[in-house]
Amino acid sequence: MNMALPPAAEEQVRFLLNLQRLLEEGSFVATYKHALLLSIADVCVEKGDDAGGRFRISTAELAEKFITYYWRQAVPYYSTGRNQAGAVLKQNTGRQAAVISAISKAREDHGNSLAQLKMNPPAWEALKRRVTETIRVMPLWKLQTVGGQKLEFLYVGVRGDETVIELKEGVCYCLRLFYGLVHELVRGAWLRFVRSINENKSLLGTASDLSDFMFGSGRAALEVYRQILIEYQHGNCFYCLRPLKDRSDVDHFIPWSRYPVDFGHNFVLAHGACNTRKADRLAAVEHLEKWCERNEMYGEELTVAFQERNIVHDQKASWRVTAWAYEQAQLAGSFVWRQDDELVKLTSAWRTLLR
Ligand SMILES: [Zn+2]
Numbered sequence: 001m002n003m004a005l006p007p008a009a010e011e012q013v014r015f016l017l018n019l020q021r022l023l024e025e026g027s028f029v030a031t032y033k034h035a036l037l038l039s040i041a042d043v044c045v046e047k048g049d050d051a052g053g054r055f056r057i058s059t060a061e062l063a064e065k066f067i068t069y070y071w072r073q074a075v076p077y078y079s080t081g082r083n084q085a086g087a088v089l090k091q092n093t094g095r096q097a098a099v100i101s102a103i104s105k106a107r108e109d110h111g112n113s114l115a116q117l118k119m120n121p122p123a124w125e126a127l128k129r130r131v132t133e134t135i136r137v138m139p140l141w142k143l144q145t146v147g148g149q150k151l152e153f154l155y156v157g158v159r160g161d162e163t164v165i166e167l168k169e170g171v172c173y174c175l176r177l178f179y180g181l182v183h184e185l186v187r188g189a190w191l192r193f194v195r196s197i198n199e200n201k202s203l204l205g206t207a208s209d210l211s212d213f214m215f216g217s218g219r220a221a222l223e224v225y226r227q228i229l230i231e232y233q234h235g236n237c238f239y240c241l242r243p244l245k246d247r248s249d250v251d252h253f254i255p256w257s258r259y260p261v262d263f264g265h266n267f268v269l270a271h272g273a274c275n276t277r278k279a280d281r282l283a284a285v286e287h288l289e290k291w292c293e294r295n296e297m298y299g300e301e302l303t304v305a306f307q308e309r310n311i312v313h314d315q316k317a318s319w320r321v322t323a324w325a326y327e328q329a330q331l332a333g334s335f336v337w338r339q340d341d342e343l344v345k346l347t348s349a350w351r352t353l354l355r
Helices: 009-025 032-047 059-071 098-109 114-118 121-137 171-177 179-196 198-204 210-215 219-232 272-278 285-308 315-331 348-352
Strands: 055-058 164-167 249-252 267-270 335-339 342-345
Touching: 009 171, 009 179, 032 055, 032 059, 032 121, 032 171, 032 179, 032 315, 055 059, 059 098, 059 114, 059 121, 059 164, 098 121, 114 121, 164 171, 171 179, 171 315, 179 198, 179 210, 219 249, 219 267, 219 285, 249 272, 267 272, 272 335, 285 315, 285 335, 285 348, 315 348
Parallel strands: none
Antiparallel strands: 055 164, 249 267, 335 342
16 A cells, blocks of 8 residues: 545535536546446445545446446336336437447347346456556546546546556545545436436436436345345344244345445345334444354355346445444544434444454
């Protein structure tokens, strides 16, 4: 690790201003730049740290994230309440974005399941190579151009044939610190761009569910987790430990609103009431302890079960995302949810669990 310090407050503000400028003044002919920004932020959360130094990301890692973002968007969109045929939303002002077409095809070939595609290494690698190529020749070198000028605040300029980018000092730190803010900014810009494309206008009408379609967690798909998780909780609610009876909610332990990636090991089963009360908060340290214990003891068994049912999972990444979420919450002085309406201030006790 290089010797670096976390960026000073002014540098953090400068980072946010640069990002805002890039989104407001940059020229966009496709949504690749939006996907690239979110992909970089995700890799920082899953693999980076808070030391403040430079951080290297391979274009293949970016391609994986890219595919994950577009995977859910490469299906026909049907506007609710409008009696018309659905169509895949356009993500480019000219012809449909090549990545979307490639992913649509991959969806058809692999039963619409990303996990199934990943279990077919030749097909998965081929799609990744294709997307990596697009990232290299398109958004990677164009992203940091604003009004014909360079605004290289994220990474050092690339020529187009690199397999790795190096984030500048402080960038990984800022993306982890401002992850929620960055996500809101970029997703808002992405949505506005998709809405502005002519061909999408008739399809979208005044639809208000576009954000959920493009970025929401596939609620229906969560059902499959129930059968797997119930056994590891002995039929009880993960939080209050009372029996679940026949109804339960599949809860994102680290809330979807904080980190919108569905990794199998992040899920627990809870009463609807417990889930609703926890809402978008992190759970208290005693719950974190149970989550760590479950994944330490049964993580590999769960991996096998997720694999069998085509569920996306990455235990190591889940672990790191959880550590990141608690770190940021403590930094922000957050309160965490214990039970009913009880909130407690997060102390550093979580650190011993997530070493
Ligand atoms: Zn409960």
